[in-house]
Amino acid sequence: MIKLTTLSVALLASAFTAQAQDINQARKAIDAEQFESAKSILKSIIKAKPSNGAAFFTLGNVYLTQSVEDSAKIYFQEGLNASESGKLNYIGLGQMDLDKNDMTSAQSKFALATKDIRKKDVQEFVYIARAYMNTNKPDYKAAIAILTRAAINNSQDAQLQLALGDAYYGDGKQNEAYVAYRSAFQLDNTLLRAKMQLGVLLKGAKSYDEAxxxxxxxxxxxxxxxxVYRELAETYYKIARNKPSQAAANYKTAIGYYDKYMSLTDYSIHSRMRRADFLILIEDYIALEIEANKMIELDKVNPRIYRYLGYAAYKNGNVDVAIKSLESFINAPGNKVIALDYLYLGLTKIKKGTSADGLTIDPVAFNAGLLDIKKAVEMEPLAVQDLSEVGKKLFTQKLYKESASIFEFGANISDSKTYLDDNVYYGLANYYANNGKDVKPDVIALQKSDAAFERVLVASPAYHEAYLYRARTNRLLEKDDVMTKNYEDYVAKVTALGAEETAKPAVKAKIIESYNNIAANYANSDKVKAMEYFRKTLELDPSNAYATESMKTLK
Structure with a gap:
């Protein structure tokens, strides 16, 4: 009987050890970003031992990582009934409360998770801190406060130090993050993520070789x-962005490392989507379209795949596929639509409505596209930065009204890096759209043009052409006094640059234009002054017909 009891205890101990190894194996798979493998292990643990609350909690967290909230919630709620570590699942549900901005409910659940734990227990606090970091709106300061308090009782826990490093990193405290990551690896030299994060810090500091x-x-x-191969891929992406002349080679190296990373994960739909995100970063839309079509074969119902297919098809000129895919994504219930979704949809509609020679655009298609672009800019004002090249292309095709409609979005977003260019082109597009021989000037459009050039001069006072175009615009508006002032300002600014500048043929022609228009304005009110300006023209161009004939008339 004694032997039997001893054997039973030994078997139980062995079973417990195997179970512990299994969940540790799952955690290692999670750390290695092999999420499908981790889910398989955890489901087998739950099936064999439904009382293992930690398995439910860990599985729920995997689903949260993959943004599958419904499955996460099911496992957290079922895990609450587990007799062992079931209270951990309150933390998972608490994170979901944080995602909904329900702070009171989240803190209540965190309190239930930590009730009656021992003084030196830190695991629950690590998980709560990570909940604050992993929520939709991370609160790194809250995570730091929780982990700092926990460290008072047990500072020698490697996972606590790793989490503290992540919290400091998220809060922009690089030095503190470095100390925490280093401590984590010193406490557990199998904790490769801690050592890898030291490289991440160097990447963030743009020390790419050291990273x-x-x-x-x-x-x-x-x-x-x-x-680590994913981090290398992202590092080479950064190098490519900082060295445009070597971008192609570095992008190739980056995707090579990313493919190595993929070979060491589970090639699940979620890891494929992460690779798709990277293909967007490196702007490899041909590869993205191929990858998106492969993902659709694997999972025909995952709406996020249609975002990738829509982006790629737009970039590759497959407009019908792009429109269908993006509308499928945007209209699917529960999807988190972002500005870029509407932006690309709008631009695709415009592209579809553009004639083969690029010289005309169907007004219905163009206006439909503008509505989607407007939605994008309302969601994210800096989305206008992606519109600048589109507007310039329309401008070069002499589609001035359409170009102005595109540039108008960015002309009032002062934080945009394209703000100056957008205002220059917005002003020019409105001016040229109303400068034709048989065109009745659109007063409102011309007023917007004048306002745009005024903003240009505020942002860049040395852009003297803005004075000239303000003058031309106000001439079309028949505001002769304002026109005269603008021309005078232009002449004053370029003359101050010296004789070498004014001797340039293009500048000389613009000065002559200025003198003639100023003279014409004075012709009916001050003949002496008018003749003075016509003489200035003739000093620069003795054969100028307009000045010569006007002088005869005035005499």
Whole structure:
């Protein structure tokens, strides 16, 4: 009987150890970003031992990571009934409350999760801190406060130090993050993520060579640790952005590392979507369209895939596929639509309505596209930065009204990096749209043109052409006094630059234009002054017909 009891205890201990190893195996798979493998392990644990609350909690967190909230909630709620560590699931539900901005409910659940825990227990606090970091609106300061208090009782926990490093990193405290990551790796030298994050800090500081060196140290410890190759890929992406002349080679290196990362994960639909996100970053839309079509074969109902297909099809000129895909994504219930979705949909509609020679656009298609672009800008004002090149293309095709409609979005967004260009082109487009021989000037459009050039001069006083175009615009508006002042300002500004500047043929022609228009304005009210300006024209161009004939008339 004694032997039997001993054996039973041994078997129980063995079973517990195997169970513990299984959940640790799942956690390692999660750390390696092998989420499908982790889910499989955790589901087998739950099936074998439904009392394992930690397995429910960990599985729920995987689903939250993958943005599958319904499944996450099911496992958290079921996990509350588990007899072992079931209270951890309050933390998962608390994070979901944070996602809904329900702070009171979240804190109530966190309190239930930590009720009656031992003084040196830190695991619950680590998970709560991560809930604050992983929510839709991360609160890194709250996470730091929780972890700092927990560290008073147990500072030697590697996972606590890793979480503290992530919290400091998120809060922009690089030095503190470095200390925490270093401590985490010193406490547990198998914790490769902590060592990898030291490289992430260097990447954030734009020390790309040092970051790559740090990542290679991780690879030397474990060449099969997948996330480090993703970080290398993202580092080479950053290098490419900072060295445009070498961008193609660095993008190629980046995608090579990303494919290595993929080979070490589970090629699930979620890891494929993460790769699709990276293809968008490196602007490889041909590869993105291929990848999106492969993902649709794997999962015909996941709406996010249609976003990728829509983006790629738009960039690759497949307008019908782009419109259908983006509308499918935007109209699917529960999708988190972003500004870029509406922006690309609007631009695709405009592209579809543009004639093959690029010289005309169907007004119905153009206006439909503008409505979607307006939605995009309302959601994210800086989306206007992606419109500038579109507006310039329309401008070069002499589609001035359409060009003005595009540039109008960015002309009032002062934080945009294209703000100055947008106002220059907005002013020019409205001016040229109303400068034709058989065109009846649109007063409102011309007033907007004048206002745009005024903003240009505020942002860039040295852009003297703005004075000239303000003068031309006010001439069309028949505001002769304002026109005269604008021309005078232009002449004064370019003359101040010296004889070398005014001797340039293009500048000389504009000065002559200024003198003739100023003279014409004075012709009916002050003949002496008018003749003075015509003489200035003839000093620069003795054969100028307009000045010569006008002088004869005035005499």
């Amino acid at each position: 790559s060196k740090a990542y290679n140290e991780v690879i030397a410890l474990n060449p099969n640790y997948g996330p």
